[in-house]
Amino acid sequence: MSKKIGFIGLGIMGKPMSKNLLKAGYDLTVCDINTAAVAEVVALGAKSAATPKDVAAQTDIVITMLPNSPQVKTVVLGANGVAEGAKPGTIVVDMSSIAPQAAQEVAQALAAKGVKMIDAPVSGGEPKAIDATLSIMVGGDAAVFAECEPILKCMGASVVLVGDVGAGNVTKLANQIVVALNIAAVSEAFVLATKAGVDPEAVFNAIKGGLAGSTVMNAKVPMMLDGNFKPGFRIELHIKDLQNALDTAHALNVATPLTANVMETLQALKCDDMGACDHSAIVRFYEKLAKTEVRRKA
Ligand SMILES: NC(=O)c1ccc[n+]([C@@H]2O[C@H](COP(=O)([O-])OP(=O)(O)OC[C@H]3O[C@@H](n4cnc5c(N)ncnc54)[C@H](O)[C@@H]3O)[C@@H](O)[C@H]2O)c1
Structure with a gap:
């Protein structure tokens, strides 16, 4: 059975990336504080969830595409965050560009709950997000990477595991x-x-x-x-x-x-x-x- 995916952060990059997951046929649940962006992706077939906690409760893999480290920490570890709704075995894929140390801190906090995380920032900008030809640089456990690779390949032309969590950033x-x-x-x-x-x-x-x-x-x-x-x-x-x-x-x-x-x-x-x-x-x-x-x- 194909995995259910959550996507949090539908900005310049996240919106086209989430649309490419829909095109690939994934069951997608999205969330953003920008309700217009949510409505646009829901119109194409996604479900919406009110909070990152709800996204995690309804999905197997939660992708985040947010501005920087503070937003990722809030969305993943804060009140009504991903960690509150996640189950042991949930995978968090943070595709934002954040400080490597912050990626490691978030991964450690999630690991304490049995939740796995990889960091997978991207290069290529909006045109390549639209074309699904991003370059994706991944840090994390090889087995978790293998589980996520088919999903990442729906958004990128190049997906490379470069080391442990933090190495992507x-x-x-x-x-x-x-x-x-x-x-x-x-x-x-x-x-x-x-x-x-x-x-x-x-x-x-x-x-x-x-x-x-x-x-x-x-x-x-x-x-x-x-x-x-x-x-x-x-x-x-x-x-x-x-x-x-x-x-x-x-x-x-x-x-x-x-x-x-x-x-x-x-x-x-x-x-x-x-x-x-x-x-x-x-x-x-x-x-x-x-x-x-x-x-x-x-
Ligand atoms: N734009 C590019 O060309 C580009 C290229 C490569 C990498 N990146 C990186 O990708 C990341 C996202 O970039 P972007 O250009 O899409 O940024 P953006 O500002 O357009 O999008 C960020 C989105 O996150 C949402 N958001 C912020 N806080 C939130 C919260 N607490 N809960 C839910 N949603 C929240 C915002 O509403 C917005 O829709 C950044 O780390 C950026 O450095 C951007």
Whole structure:
């Protein structure tokens, strides 16, 4: 018999991910404080539950897709939380990007109740959530991973077990450092080329197939050329991820100077009311310094 799935957190990512589970034929129960998002997924065949506790009571596997560690702790361990409704054998799959240490703490608290947990953050953003082609990095017990793998494959093209609980989020932090630094490098380089009088679209076409090319460049330079900073992935969420990266690095006695530098760039953009823009708006920071905009020639 196919497992009943609960899904808590129907935001930019969780909504399309939950829709893909419905498409795959799973019995799905959803919950979010945003009632419009719940109604949209219920209209496609999901059931709704009033609280995370109710979701857990009605399902075998509970997926969470929430902003950060505090929300995951509240939804899973707080009053009317998942832990209150879960049975021994329930599996919690947290797909949010949170601090690795928080993932371990939640897993430990659940283990005391006989509830298993894996952390399974994702990379790819809204388009890949819609297409079910996310990259999913999983931390947890191999047997629990094997139980969840077919479900994760309904949402992602790549599903990789990287270690024990927390390792998924360590991998996600590494991913977020690479993405942030890559966008910053692309921004700095393209502002320079534009101010030097070279068409930035021509620069993109000339270098995207070479060593400097990247998935980040292909996704973000067209947005910069269009001046389109609609999220996508919000600057304030990237600040959250880099804060988790800096905290984790410092706790491990690791220095991350480039991450700290881009963190201040993101912070400056947030101070400039761009916290809700896509992280491709990092180019705006460099554009302002050089008084030059990286845009297509009319
Ligand atoms: N947006 C992206 O491109 C992207 C890409 C990869 C990973 N992520 C990560 O995925 C996670 C979710 O991101 P998102 O962009 O979907 O965020 P979002 O803010 O759009 O969605 C979060 C959802 O959680 C709900 N929520 C918050 N607190 C709740 C509570 N107590 N009970 C029930 N629901 C609650 C909100 O109402 C919202 O619908 C984050 O950790 C983010 O860093 C996002």
